[in-house]
Amino acid sequence: MVPTQPTYRFDPTALTGPVDAQAKQAFAERMKALRQSEASAGSGGTMSRVLGGVIFTIMGSIFAIVGITMIGVGMASGGLFPSMTIAFIPILFAFVGIVFASVGILILVRGESTTGYRLDAFARANGMHYHPGRRAPNLPGMIFHIGSSRASRHLVYGDQPRFVEFGNYQYTTGSGKNRTTHTWGYIAVKLDTPLPHIVLDAESNNGLFRSSLPIGFRKDQRLDLEGDFNTHFSLYCPGGYETDALYLFTPDVMQRFLDSAAQLDVEIVDDWLFFYSRRNLVTLDADQWAWTFSVVGAMLDKLAQWGRWRDERLRAAGVPAGAGGPTPVSPDHVEHSAIQSPEALRPPHGVAHEGRRLQRTRFSWSIGIGIAAIIVYQVIRNIL
Structure with a gap:
């Protein structure tokens, strides 16, 4: 059976507690300075999340480009489509693409910094330290x-x-x-x-x-x-x-x-x-x-x-x-x-x-x- 309680000091509040915007910004600046001052894997350490963000962004961009191109072709030909159903397809492509791209950008910009911020606060609350990663x-x-x-x-x-x-x-x-x-x-x-x-x-x-x-x-x-x-x-x-x-x-x-x-x-x-x-x-x-x-x-x-x-x-x-x-x-x-x-x-x-x-x-x-x-x-x- 997996234990649910540790045998020594343990404060998990920071893992799920509210995020202070100013403290998070200060943390992001500290991590940026750390990555610049040493050969760390701070950016490489975010590999899985960055990869996910990149995939979402690329997929979204492709869908958006295809949708917008189809709309442009339709407008160039007089804006006429054989049916309303077919006319809805390029709009759907563009909409899905924009959503996917937005999610990908959000993952890249915000996701990892929030994770690191919470882990850093968790480490400090338990008398420990945090580092984004090393090569x-x-x-x-x-x-x-x-x-x-x-x-x-x-x-x-x-x-x-x-x-x-x-x-x-x-x-x-x-x-x-x-x-x-x-x-x-x-x-x-x-x-x-x-x-x-x-x-x-x-x-x-x-x-x-x-x-x-x-x-x-x-x-x-x-x-x-x-x-x-x-x-x-x-x-x-x-x-x-x-x-x-x-x-x-x-x-x-x-x-x-x-x-x-x-x-x-x-x-x-x-x-x-x-x-x-x-x-x-x-x-x-x-x-x-x-x-x-x-x-x-x-x-x-x-x-x-x-x-x-x-x-x-x-x-x-x-x-x-x-x-x-x-x-x-x-x-x-x-x-x-x-x-x-x-x-x-x-x-x-x-x-x-x-x-x-x-x-x-x-x-x-x-x-x-x-x-x-x-x-x-x-x-x-x-x-x-």
Whole structure:
């Protein structure tokens, strides 16, 4: 069941409250200055809405031009049409075209600024910050290194009690007629120390023959955990790190994931924890925000124990203390100070090379099944 209340501060008033015209204008000027001062994806971040506005405007313009042209031709020929019904057609074309074009222009001019204004006010009301978006965000998660035209948009982030960023994300694959835009929502949580690369593939959002993840991982890296966790998630960890995964995913931690994040794919990579959704997570829907806040809130008090994990392989390899410390938050994100171990005899922060990244599959079973289905279809068609 999706929680309807978050576990910490949450004020959704700004998402649906009245819009102050002067405050909105001031916000628009701030965003304009921000886009001019940095290489942000502020304009690219509005991709879907801008595309919708452009489509409406183009369709409206075409309809209007056709309608007006038909009226002009009719007037040039004496203004006579065979019937009143036919005479009404060009007028209808022109009217529909003007309406469509007006809606498109309205979307382009007003829609996104209102969304950004509300999200900015919502972020400030909850002790956080808003950013319109960034091109090619510098994050290590799997979705951030695929395709082209990579851009995050509508970022809501804060650094208390630890850095957390909520965002929407898009990238494109293919070209021409095969060009596809992929939409994701994500939650990025900064951890206290780098951890082994671990992926939880949620079964609830998978297709019949394929995972919802954008890349595949070798099946021999899958680790079975106790209870009914395996029926909800497929957990992948690097070979040799099974004991470490069990240390991180204790029964109470697994229960938190089952109760709060069973609809999301999860990735632990370097010193980041990511939650992924195949739909936007940053919206003006107060109930969805209550749920996403609850996802993070359910995990916050469990992440401190993850910060105590150390990779014994580094001590065996003679890596000096501090050599594998947490990666700093990039300039795109709020600065975060990682907790350092006071115990000099413990291994340093970091992960040995073999645990830093999972090994990917070289063959996609979903593509293979699709190819097999086409071959079978062609064989049956030729026989019949």
